[in-house]
Amino acid sequence: MEEELFKEYQSRLPRKLIDDIRDNVPKSISAAKLKKVLEAASEEYAAALVNPGEAVGVISAESIGEPGTQMTLNTFHFAGVAEMNVTMGLPRIIEILDGRKELDTPMMEIYLNKAMAKGKDIEELRRFALALKETRLQDFVTEFSINITDLTVIVKLDKGKMKDLGLTNSKIIEAISKQTKMLNIKDDGDSLVVKSKSKDDTFNEVYKIKEKIRGLHIKGIKGITQVLPVKRNDEFIIVTAGSNMADVLKLEEVDSYRTTTNNIFEIEQVLGIEAAREAIVREVYKVIESQGLNVDVRHIMLVADTMCVSGTVKGITRYGVVSEKSSVLARASFETPIKNIINAALVGEVDELNSVVENAMLNQVIPIGTGLPRLVVRQPSGKKQ
């Protein structure tokens, strides 16, 4: 009975409101009263709809731009206990809206599968977390030296650190030879002797080899520089500095449904554009909320949608969203006017004067808000003019 009523109003109310009503209405409500409630709700909903022609873009821009002046600049706030610096505040918003691929402080929140998340075996959790951390050759090497007579590089290993990391000489050699095929590596107990496969090497080239192998990736996941297991709402998660979503999601222990990163570009690559759009909304909202400001999500959603309509994430810059505008004058009025006009002239571009600035420039009515409706008058027949 009740469900039928709800169903009846489905076309008139968004699902969220129907669910809200269902949650708030007392169980014993009579059908007549429920109908009354639904009717009143749909009336209020209809009254709260946006008017056609409303300049929602400008409203969203204002709603995000205005509180921007109130945000603090260099907040390095602490995520969780007392760890990990994360860019927040205005710089973070600028970073997101620029559509940057390299972040100031990339970060991941890795959720774990049930067994591990409960944290029964803390040691195992710790070991798993540490295994994520990227280890390079230089992290456990005491010295890189060059044997000038043999033209070899001698890598002295720190056995203690290697044990902590669970590495053996053969594992290291395997990891190195996987990445470069032009090296011969000899196991010498406490050290490795690296020699180039090509025969006529100069000292210079050996030096280059030495510098190159320093940064070779040996173990863990590329890009993850710090790991920190944290307890959040009765379960353990791993917070990392540095981000590499593609590789982390491949791990079996990871709950791939909830694991996230703050790098929107990575999300776009791994999960697609809709996920990226969601990530933009979430990340911007997080910053605004943390500053104690009140901005409706709808505004952020609209910004995220303009960034994502083209199918890839485009920044709000002259190279991104603005470059996609159809109007020459609108682009020129933003940045680099000369370049835009010259290029328009080369291809004989036509400005159809569909948007706001061009019409403001020409002192014409702008096609938005009250400027949108046009009047068509039928000429009375039989009369001239």
Added chain:
Amino acid sequence: MADEETVKEEVKIDDVKEPKPVERIEPDDHYISKHVRSIVFSVLSPKMIKKMACAKIVTPELYDKEGYPVDGGLMDIRLGVIDPGLRCKTCGLKLKECIGHFGYIELARPIIHIKFIGIIHNLLKCVCRECGRILIPDNKISKTKEVLDAVEKEGSVEDRRKKLKEIIANLKTVNRCPHCKAKQLKISLDKPTTFMEEDSRISPIEVRARLEKISNSDAELFGLKVMHIRPESMVLTLLPIPPVTMRPSITLESGERSEDDLTHKLGDIVRINQRLFENINAGAPEIIVEDLWDLLQYHVTTYFDNSVAQLPPARHRSGQPLKTLTERIKSKEGRIRHNLAGKRTNFSARTVISPDPMMELNEVGIPKIIAMKLTVPERVNEWNMNYIKKFVENGPEKYPGANYIIRPDGKKKKITDETKEASLEELQPGYVIERHLMDGDITIFNRQPSLHRMSMMCHRAKILPGRTLRLNPSVCNPYNADFDGDEMNLHIPQTEEARIEAEILMEVQTQLISLRYGLSVIGCVQDSISGNYTLTNDFEMSRQEAIDVLSAVGITDFSKLPKKAMVNGKDVFSVLLPNDFDYEGHSRLFDPSKETNDKDAYVVIEKGRLVSGVMDKASLGEESGHMLRAIHQKYGKDFTIKLLQMLFRLGIEVLLRTGFTSGLGDTDLPEDARAKIKDTLDKANKDVNGLIDSYKENRLEILPGKTALETLELRILEVLNKARNETGVLVSKFADQSSNTMIMAKSGARGNLLNLAQMAACVGQQAMRGRRIDKGYFERTLSCYSKGDLNPDARGFIANGFKSGLTPQEFFFGSMTGRDSLMDTALRTPKSGYLYRRLSNAMQDLKVEYDSTVRDASSRIIQFSYGEDGIDVSKSENGTINIKRIVKTHS
């Protein structure tokens, strides 16, 4: 042709001396309003330049001995007039009527246009030097075209050109033309304007010749639309001369003429061009001709752009660089952003603002002097004749008068004492007078930076004595104004449409609900909040007094007041509320984490009676004001603004009777409280010392991913912050609960408990970038501490309160963080301003269509339904529809 023109010149000068009665176009009432549908951009061909030119410029001279423009000179009157009294030889109109006409000069040798240098370079590289065909074999052309079209669709035209270059580079026959088998040489660009082929120079003549050879279809492949641009147009043979109206000369006080930068530059071009002509005709040696040619190239280049990287900018005699075409257009002060996208207005005023709480919220107080300068056009008709006549009689000197009278044909006459009588006689229906601004007129009030649509609202004029613009302090918040010397702007809309639009869309009451978060942006402020809090928080007054207060507020019906000798403050407050108003909410006392809250934490209004709860910022304040939001929802904007006005006065009236001040005594604490604070601080000090000791002895448990020192710092910060918070709790517990400072903090009117604690007990740790202060000398902050001192006081912990006073060191640390936050603000403003500009530029065209989709200017769908549910935030209650309220009222 040149001869003909000289003949004309004679005639023309006569013309000017005795102006012949030319048929004059009277400014008409009936404007033909044309609508520009679209604008096409293209490159002018030499043919077109000649066609649109009205004069050929042949001499660099500007004026003759008598000061008349020389014919064939740069100020030729055929190019338009900039002197009063002269008439344009082309269109016959006078100054300000003639919009100017183009001329041209014939360049002795072709000159490369600096702005097309990149594309010319690309073209030369991709085209055969012999036959002019594109370096792609015929059989591959159609396929290449497909690829390129796809690239262009994906990206831009620039990507297309890049791709084309790539394709050609990847062909095997790089060095041979696939069509005529001619050998191709490597072409490089010697910046800024010289092309080199291997080691020999390609002269612009040769460049032009090669571009001419390119076939139309090959140019199209390149992304050039031949309809609008032939490649050879990019090498100039004719140079258009802009009309004088766009480069007017200024007459200095000394009577000297100072020419525009463009005229200077053009003068250089014409002079060198003439010299080049002469030398070529005289058969001068090649080297001299080449030199002059290069010089001409330099001048033309700097004429277009005076900031080319490799060229020294052309300068005035004073050494300041000339502002040529590119500089005129670009940047914030350039034509596009300064004159086209932003415009100046008349009928506006600006002065300092000051508060006036007795004014209505939607009023603005305007000084009489301003009101007598700003005018409103009023049309005369049969019925308002007498009303209008009064204004004209008063004239411009007496308020309310009129400044101008406009005849139906558009002729505008100033009203003076002499003309007053005549004007009065003349007045008849169809005339328009510009009368002084009066009470109730519609004005638009604005404060920069206009970050909001609420930064520009419509107010009713209220003419007042004095010299400042006045506004109700409640509307400060949307403007973000205060009265420390802020200035604001006032605009008077001049047409009926503009006035109506301002009234319906921009008036203060229509802007009550923020479109950012769906709550009231306007609310009670400062004293009015304290007053309403005092009134509703266990306050009693005699009925007599209550009636006195209420009548001061503007209430005349006291039937709602209980008939008792003493009435409760809540009852007095309830008198303002409508009788059918129900509301449930929370006051600031409400703590969601607690199970049971104080009774006053629940604001309950039943049938227009405040049953429980105190009125504070949560119910009345700006940016929260939940009760105000509920009132607005039920009774609409006009009622809300009226109620707000009354609430505001009620608060002030109550305080007027009780008195309200704050003093040093508010921060007094009892002896034992002070002892407790001292204990807390001592204990914190001891804890820190313990931490430092354990650090020195390496006993400190190191946090993962941190060094020992970082761990120590974090732990110390933790301890000290905890200590400061504890002193805060002590202060809020022991300080006089009824003190006015406390009332302000509790009601949310001004200040908070932290401020009080900082005054009464302890200012706390000064932190920069989330760390204790560690800058200054080597290993210490100030020279009075020993090296490596990690104690709280040596690292910026201020143990004193503001009342007890800070030690010199503490004061210094305090000023460090103070300076840091000042810098922060100074750096943030331009950053956030740029972000805002980018956002609004990117999104300004988005609008909701009639099918409820959100689309941009090219009708691309951005969202299918605005915000996923189509709700307008400014019509919502904090972003949603209040289901709870609906359920409650209907079940």
